Amino acid sequence: MTELRRIAESRPVATLAAAFAEAGFEFALVGGPVRDAMLGRRVTDLDFTTSARPDQTRAILETLTKNIWDIGRDFGTIAAQIFGEQVEITTYRAETYRDDSRKPEVSFGDTIDGDLVRRDFTINALALMLPELRLVDVSGGVEDLVAGRIVTPASAEASFTDDPLRMLRAARFASQLGFEVAEETEAAMVRFADRLDIISAERVRDEFTKLLLTADPIPGIRLLVDTGLAARFLPELVALVTTQDDHGRHKDVYEHSLTVLRQAIELEQARHPSDAADEFAPDLIVRLAALLHDIGKPATRRFEHGGVTFHHHDMVGAKMTRKRLRELRFDNTTIKRVARLVELHLRFFGYSDQQWTDSAVRRYVRDAGGELEQLHILTRADVTTRNRRKAERLEHAYDDIERRIAELAEEEQLAAVRPELDGAAIMRLLDIPPGPLVGRAYSYLLELRLDEGMIGEEAAAERLISWYREQTAADES
Numbered sequence: 070m071t072e073l074r075r076i077a078e079s080r081p082v083a084t085l086a087a088a089f090a091e092a093g094f095e096f097a098l099v100g101g102p103v104r105d106a107m108l109g110r111r112v113t114d115l116d117f118t119t120s121a122r123p124d125q126t127r128a129i130l131e132t133l134t135k136n137i138w139d140i141g142r143d144f145g146t147i148a149a150q151i152f153g154e155q156v157e158i159t160t161y162r163a164e165t166y167r168d169d170s171r172k173p174e175v176s177f178g179d180t181i182d183g184d185l186v187r188r189d190f191t192i193n194a195l196a197l198m199l200p201e202l203r204l205v206d207v208s209g210g211v212e213d214l215v216a217g218r219i220v221t222p223a224s225a226e227a228s229f230t231d232d233p234l235r236m237l238r239a240a241r242f243a244s245q246l247g248f249e250v251a252e253e254t255e256a257a258m259v260r261f262a263d264r265l266d267i268i269s270a271e272r273v274r275d276e277f278t279k280l281l282l283t284a285d286p287i288p289g290i291r292l293l294v295d296t297g298l299a300a301r302f303l304p305e306l307v308a309l310v311t312t313q314d315d316h317g318r319h320k321d322v323y324e325h326s327l328t329v330l331r332q333a334i335e336l337e338q339a340r341h342p343s344d345a346a347d348e349f350a351p352d353l354i355v356r357l358a359a360l361l362h363d364i365g366k367p368a369t370r371r372f373e374h375g376g377v378t379f380h381h382h383d384m385v386g387a388k389m390t391r392k393r394l395r396e397l398r399f400d401n402t403t404i405k406r407v408a409r410l411v412e413l414h415l416r417f418f419g420y421s422d423q424q425w426t427d428s429a430v431r432r433y434v435r436d437a438g439g440e441l442e443q444l445h446i447l448t449r450a451d452v453t454t455r456n457r458r459k460a461e462r463l464e465h466a467y468d469d470i471e472r473r474i475a476e477l478a479e480e481e482q483l484a485a486v487r488p489e490l491d492g493a494a495i496m497r498l499l500d501i502p503p504g505p506l507v508g509r510a511y512s513y514l515l516e517l518r519l520d521e522g523m524i525g526e527e528a529a530a531e532r533l534i535s536w537y538r539e540q541t542a543a544d545e546s
């Protein structure tokens with residue numbers, strides 16, 4: 070209780086507790102903050118619940134601060150900033166989904182016990198009543214915290230029928246906390262997986278994103294696949310389970326993808342060793358790309374010459390990635406970046422067999438664009454072979470390509486590969502107006518830059534004029 074007492078006695082919380090008590094309402098710290106404080110985890114958000122209705126909550130807050138937001142009045146939630154601390158306060162409530170509804174129906178409650186029993190899991194159904202510092206545990210949440218167990222306060226059937234998104238939350242908490250989902254809870258996830266279909270794509274996306282950004286998302290992902298939940302919103306991942314790689318000699322593509330994800334996460338931290346543990350920012354782009362990089366394999370699998378091939382699965386996978394992330398309502402930038410990494414994830418393989426020219430290295434950097442660092446991580450993580458000699462060879466080869474990129478970048482400003490003459494210079498030299506010909510000339514100069522590096526503006530101008538004469542002669546003939 071030491072950490073809980075510290076939170077309760079902090080200026081923002083003590084001030085809030087006193088204000089609600091003076092107004093005659095119950096007030097409590099609830100859910101995740103209580104759970105995390107009891108587990109010794111860092112508490113980042115303060116969530117409160119109260120017997121006051123939303124209008125009453127707002128009226129109390131207006132006596133303390135001008136920084137108030139109705140972030141979810143219809144759901145009973147008011148947010149405010151108190152002495153620099155952002156807090157959310159929600160009226161006691163109960164919510165359920167109609168069979169065909171994507172939005173919960175909310176009704177306000179009158180007791181803390183009634184509010185807690187409707188929450189998702191017992192470990193979150195904990196409240197610290199303030200200011201009296203009384204812990205309320207209506208369903209054995211403390212015991213489940215000690216046991217590392219995820220179980221619903223009421224029956225799993227009632228809980229998942231009320232809010233099917235809780236099934237995804239179970240997977241997220243399994244990864245986030247390292248807990249086991251109770252057998253009866255997991256069985257209910259299997260039975261009610263199809264209920265997830267009534268949840269909006271945005272809510273599914275947000276919960277899945279939270280899972281991916283945990284320190285170890287793999288247990289949660291396995292749970293989603295095993296219960297059939299992943300099939301409802303990410304069927305391409307499930308399709309990997311039975312797709313064998315390398316003539317069946319190695320793990321299936323699903324296991325390979327999970328290994329790539331794990332190794333990508335390890336590389337994220339390794340390549341940013343200066344970040345403190347509580348400041349490390351997980352990279353959603355890398356993690357999505359690692360998980361999805363081989364989703365094109367089932368569609369491209371062919372049995373040829375006594376073996377299995379997956380020709381062009383990178384291009385097919387990129388297309389599938391764009392489609393799936395659009396359906397999950399990811400933003401366009403995220404979709405573009407993840408799909409680009411999936412498309413490029415095979416580009417490096419073959420470098421170890423025959424070193425690339427400087428031109429090929431420049432094109433690699435140009436094609437990766439702003440995702441070059443993520444491509445480094447994904448490509449390295451994609452080496453899961455158990456052949457130690459092969460793994461070492463690939464690692465040394467990628468060390469070499471990163472070294473060459475760094476050298477060329479220092480010499481040629483490689484991060485912004487552009488022709489040495491811009492559009493204005495092209496029009497002036499060739500005495501032509503704006504139009505398609507300027508674009509063709511620019512493309513010619515870009516290819517020249519990629520092939521030969523920086524040759525100087527004077528040489529570039531001579532080559533451009535020579536190219537233009539050839540184009541003119543060809544057009545006239």
